[in-house]
Amino acid sequence: MVTRPRRRRWPIVAGSAVAFTAAAAIFSQIAFAATLFSDNFSDGDTSGWSKSGGTWAVVSGAANQSNAGSENARLFAGDAGWTNYTVSARVQPSSIGSNGLVGLLARAKSSTTFYRLALLPGNAVQLQAVNSGSVTVLGSASRTVSNGTWYTLSLTVSGSSISGSVDGSVVGSGSSSVASTGRIGIQTAYASGSFDDVTVSDAAGPGPTTTGPTTASPTPTRTPTPTPTGTNPSGSWPTKTGDVSVSGTISVSGTLDGGMKRYCCIGDGGQSESQDPMFEVANGGTIKNVIIGAPAGDGIHCLGTCTIQNVWWEDVGEDAATFMGTGGGTSYVIGGGARSASDKVFQHNGNGTVNISGFSVENAGKLYRACGNCTNSFQRHVVVSNIRATSTKVIAGINTNWGDTARFSNITIVGDSSHKTIICDKYKGVPKGSEPSHIGSGPDSTNCLYNPDTDIHWV
Structure with a gap:
């Protein structure tokens, strides 16, 4: 499935566009x-x-x-x-x-x-x-x-x-x-x-009463920066502790700790872009210790920066999570795993960095894709470490013409004796309405950053 846009926005720093003659x-x-x-x-x-x-x-x-x-x-x-x-x-x-x-x-x-x-x-x-x-x-x-x-x-x-x-x-x-x-x-x-x-x-109410420029609105307080896991996953999957019936999108502000309960179900399990997310995580929010059953709709939407910790998708359907924030910063996926993503697991539509560590992926098209034809042509970055990938075609796809980068370390590819799994796919990002073109793959010194001899392990 072609990566499609999710946002249309022309962002500025709040308060920075105040002019005085x-x-x-x-x-x-x-x-x-x-x-x-x-x-x-x-x-x-x-x-x-x-x-x-x-x-x-x-x-x-x-x-x-x-x-x-x-x-x-x-x-x-x-x-x-x-x-x-x-x-x-x-x-x-x-x-x-x-x-x-x-x-x-x-x-x-x-x-x-x-x-x-x-x-x-x-x-x-x-x-x-x-x-x-x-x-x-x-x-x-x-x-x-x-x-x-x-x-x-x-x-x-x-x-x-x-x-x-x-x-x-x-x-x-x-x-x-x-x-x-x-x-x-x-x-x-x-x-x-x-x-x-x-x-x-961004102008709400009367003009300022001073002659100096206004300052940017403060960034909402978020939890302390999490530490990516340094452990390569074993490939084992968790057992649910209970069930939670989901009838509509669950909004998460702050932290939702699911206690390893299985949340199900929403959507039709297909590839439709119009499905509701199961979880919508506010800027600075955290969702952890959750098993997401199938169908899972459009998974998790991160509206700003967020942390997804020890979350497991039984069957991805559309996307497991979409990172939508345009305020910069880093979102974290720590631990967890996903199965059966016919296209991609993590979709990056906003800007900033997504850090994925300690994650298991099975039977997927791509683990990560930076949007190649969204309304806004952002520069995006991904850091991928301590990953176990089975029957997965591509670990990450990025747009080199926009300055995207992908860094990889300790990537374990399981059961691919022919080494067909692509670690880093390169695309030429295009405006909305066009299709991004594939322009290559493999390591380099600018965009796809890894050593194939030491950072990638085939078992």
Whole structure:
């Protein structure tokens, strides 16, 4: 299967795009908004958005959720570390049930905690703080809400101040500490509707009152940097301690320790890119001691940097894990294993580094692939050490024209007496909509970094 994009975003360092002219410094200080993200769905798909519930498709150039009976249908995008920003979108309700809504989300800390600007039945609009599904109304207004009509919703989060407007008219504002950072989202509940022209600006609220540039928002605190394992796995697989029934994506903020329980099931076990992930790990989060049963949907989505420790996939299906963060840094896969990945195990769509150590892989196409045709042509890096690979075609595939690197040490290839397993595949990355071309394989001094005589072991 061709590596496909998952994100569409044009990132900048938050707060770095504030400009001042000499005249403005004398008379007033103006913050010029910079675009963090935009999507008009003109490419015909919702790649780059993380789906949770509902029936989503791009119809007539807009993201459409058509299942009016869905209790909670959402698409999420952006970075978990975003703090102060304004998100706006054109929204067209098609139907809204008596307990339904069509809305725009900001600071989505998890799938059930966020701020929301909602169009409601009965010609009402509400600005809401939603905390683990519990709703607090921060402001409301009466206005016509008609099916088939487009409305421009705008939601601004700045510190603890939250405000919302519809077609330029303020609905309400209030103060809340429910979420200090989080992604954006679009949502329907017992409703159907379309969304278009989603834009996120880093300028939230009035301009600064000083003449100097603003500073970047702080990176969310994460757990201490983990230590990759120096142990080569034995190839044995763990025994489950119990079962957990999964009916939808599980959001992980902080640490989820599964205690070696088997989590199952979600998705159809196929290669569809539209399947929900089983786990969605927030920036700085950790998931460990989990057995993922089949079908596993789209596995684990790491929204920023994350740690995946002692996690085992019985049957990968689509991807075991996708690394989506664009804030740099290193994500870790420590221990664990995966079986039956017809294409790839780990997909790297964001930037930064993925460090994989102590991992067992069996019957797979690739252990790791740096996206070769995502919306953003990032430079990506992977460090692979102490790996046991059986019936696996490629250990890592990278895009050399973008400066990707792959470093390998203590790689054990099992049962391949002909040495057909490729350690490092090289591709020429291309813009979205094109197909990356294979340009070679093997070690070199720039991109594929390993000594075939000492770093690779054939047994």
